Amino acid sequence: MSRGFMVTAVLAWLPAAAAGVSQIGPDLSGSWRVSETEDSVTPSPVSSASDPSTPTPPAPPRLIALAITQTPTELRMSRTMRTGDRTVLYNFVYRLDGNETTNQMGLISITSRVSWNGPKLVVSNVYSAHDRSLGEGTDTYSTERLTLIVESIRKAPIGVVRSRTVLTKAP
């Protein structure tokens, strides 16, 4: 390998290094469609002792599809969700250099940091609305061939909500 080529490679790599690139995990890029979802709720002591006449909250919105674009420094996700007969689209950005980002789904603001746990991407979220805390949670992303698995744990007033969503890569 010539010295000139080495210099080229170093110079091209330098700005990326300065930007704090820390990608270690796999590339999650692609269009993914949900093939199955499982939810479970462990009610908190407060919610189980609450007034039984309190109406049950409406079913949470469902993820339908996820489009991911991954670069060395950031991860962009477009989430297509359904609530009742309504389909909505939310765009998220996460920094892969350890810096925090804030995204928003209507009234809900989500502040996140991401890290790699081996081949798994872990997104730690703090939820708020109008600067009032709504709880926290983590989403863990892992891939197996053409499958993306998202395991979520959310601590909410109703208790701890766990979900596991399996998505299949669109051709």
Added chain:
Amino acid sequence: MKVNRACPCRRHRRLLSLNLGPLLLVGLVFQAFSSSAQTPFISRDPITTILDAFRANAIVAMGEDHGNEQGHLLRVALVRDPRFASTVNDIVVEFGTASYQDVIDRFVGGQTVSDAELRRVWQDTTMPHTVWDRPIYEEFFRVVREVNRSHPRERHLRVLLGDPPIDWTRVRTAEDLAAVNASLYRARHAADLVRTEVLAKARRALLIYGGAHLWRQDLTGVTLVEQIEAGRQGPVFTILTHPFANLRAVVPNVTSWDAPSLTLTRGSVLENQVDAVLYLGPPSAMTHSRLSRALCDDPDYWRMRTQRMALVMNDADQALRKECGNHEFRDVYDRARAR
């Protein structure tokens, strides 16, 4: 002093002798892409930006954090700006009932309207509680009247009352009330009003509504803005206030911004939900309008308001007493305005 111009390092000379121009270019382009998250979302003057937005949009919708005085002061400054009346025809507000459109037409048109008649505009909306009884809402109507006084009739601003009509003499139960103050019904009424009174007449309007009515892509249902845009008669330019729409989703260093300022969301994760975010200052600096002493001392008001509040809460008397119990914020606000 002798300056040694020779490079002390042989390796540096060797590097410089290489043709590195194209390589540096590659590096810079790569860096530009890797910092795409740092798109310059600049702080803009809100009034100029709002007026500019009317060039491409018939409707500019401003989110109103109910009772927030900093937002009110900005809206007053906007309406008083000499460019406003030559740009905008109508102001559509959530804080007035369509039952009294004729009253507000006469009032902002400069005619004599008694205080008792005028206050029914905001006291008799479908909202059973005190939200519009705070003095900033009455003050807004008075500012429009004052601005109109300085313009010929053809340039008068019209205020359109967006809350659907309600006959409180027929409302006896919470169910009676729910039939007319459901969010979807209220939004449908306001959207129809905008379509018939603004868009169909090729006019321009400033829409002032609670932020929840202005989101696009809202999980809770079709909002007012989405209902207006479904008619395809012209897009709405939407502005929500931080932290209702979190400015940190657009630019991370919020604390260094002057207040008030505004930024466009184009190119950010918020762009399909709202067009601009308004920054009025940190949450700790926000103040809220309080009911006036005179209103709290008025037994007729007390009776009317607690009867309506009782439709939706258990201890209406206690709740109103609590709202009337604190006036020091009012004094702080008055002093700030006097300065």
